[in-house]
Amino acid sequence: MESFTIRTPCSSANIGPGFDVIGLALSIYLELRVTIDRTKTSSDHPLNCRVTYEGEGEETGEVSLDPSANLITRVALYVLRCHDQRNFPVETHVHIVNPIPLGRGLGSSGAAVVAGVMLGKEVGGLHHLDDSRLFDFCLMIERHPDNVGAALFGGFVGTYLKPLAPEDVARVEIPLSEVLPTPAGGLDTGERPPEPPHGIGHHIKFPWSKEIKAVAIIPNFEVPTAKAREVLPKVYPRQDVVSAYLPTYKEQLNLTFNMQRIALLPVALGQSPPDPELINLAMQDKLHQQYRQTLIPGLEEIVQSMSPSSQEGLLGVCLSGAGPTILALATSHFEEIAERIIARFRKENIDCKWKLLEPAEGTKVIKA
Ligand SMILES: Nc1ncnc2c1ncn2[C@@H]1O[C@H](COP(=O)(O)OP(=O)(O)OP(=O)(O)O)[C@@H](O)[C@H]1O
Numbered sequence: 001m002e003s004f005t006i007r008t009p010c011s012s013a014n015i016g017p018g019f020d021v022i023g024l025a026l027s028i029y030l031e032l033r034v035t036i037d038r039t040k041t042s043s044d045h046p047l048n049c050r051v052t053y054e055g056e057g058e059e060t061g062e063v064s065l066d067p068s069a070n071l072i073t074r075v076a077l078y079v080l081r082c083h084d085q086r087n088f089p090v091e092t093h094v095h096i097v098n099p100i101p102l103g104r105g106l107g108s109s110g111a112a113v114v115a116g117v118m119l120g121k122e123v124g125g126l127h128h129l130d131d132s133r134l135f136d137f138c139l140m141i142e143r144h145p146d147n148v149g150a151a152l153f154g155g156f157v158g159t160y161l162k163p164l165a166p167e168d169v170a171r172v173e174i175p176l177s178e179v180l181p182t183p184a185g186g187l188d189t190g191e192r193p194p195e196p197p198h199g200i201g202h203h204i205k206f207p208w209s210k211e212i213k214a215v216a217i218i219p220n221f222e223v224p225t226a227k228a229r230e231v232l233p234k235v236y237p238r239q240d241v242v243s244a245y246l247p248t249y250k251e252q253l254n255l256t257f258n259m260q261r262i263a264l265l266p267v268a269l270g271q272s273p274p275d276p277e278l279i280n281l282a283m284q285d286k287l288h289q290q291y292r293q294t295l296i297p298g299l300e301e302i303v304q305s306m307s308p309s310s311q312e313g314l315l316g317v318c319l320s321g322a323g324p325t326i327l328a329l330a331t332s333h334f335e336e337i338a339e340r341i342i343a344r345f346r347k348e349n350i351d352c353k354w355k356l357l358e359p360a361e362g363t364k365v366i367k368a
């Protein structure tokens, strides 16, 4: 019996202004405990794979145990089929242990995609696939690189895409339904799915000051990322994004909002000791948070009212990923910070739990 464990961290994307660019891997881990019994010659399970699950959403059955519907095993199957392996090896058992809250802005789907890609590599014996190639596979599925970049590589990362050749641009525009067909759409057409072009995504690791910890305040409702992206505008006011020369200092200030902050953020969070006022400024955003307030009652007041001058130990507050989780970066007074944010959500009749998290290493395969 072969066995191994895949361990992937959760992540918080954006950290304020770094929309779809910056990600931070954090210390809640999705685990896949995998066994392959090669003594069997056939399997009663679809695709030769038995899926079991414990963790978030277990009671509601939110995570499918059908390997052709479960996100992790579908992703693994995509990797396998790109390498002419139609099914899992006979007989594979994937036991998923998932403490990452679903649909809360802590990168549960990013972790599932990264773990799924790694699962495909490991069960398929595809040892030539290095992390940078696995990142290409992840990006064919989760099309923004921040969560998957953090979950795969670990730490505090900036992610970026290099321009692709015209034929490769066409390939990345292939709809997700062709990459991960639903069972109804005919999961096994016998054809190879579209492979990712090489070198779609890249990342750079930023330093993280050892004093800074992350307080995650997790409301008891889900905001699916797709819904949180629908509320964003198609066109942004120029002053929220770009830099321009303007005659007055005041106008110049307004016209450089997100770009100034994203330039500060990686430096500010790497400095030791941390500068609370600088970090608080660097974590402000005008590209996504204000639009998502409609989905997250209390968000506006939390972001505006919590600052280092009003709360000891606090460095800055932002929406984690697409929300509804709030991420507070702090050096002390963690419980007090969490309780203040929880109290604000309570006014909206929203219950929350909170966790103190630290930056995490990237995805690991642990062989038994
Ligand atoms: N361990 C898992 N196994 C299978 N499916 C999962 C797993 N984790 C997440 N998913 C799928 O991903 C969905 C949640 O993805 P979604 O992108 O909406 O939120 P998120 O990734 O938690 O938040 P964000 O992207 O804002 O950080 C779940 O409803 C489920 O379908």
Ligand SMILES: N[C@@H](CCO)C(=O)O
Residues within 6 Å of the ligand: 013, 014, 019, 020, 021, 144, 146, 147, 225, 228, 229, 288, 321, 322
């Ligand atoms: N950058 C993404 C992260 C969520 O997956 C967003 O904010 O929509």
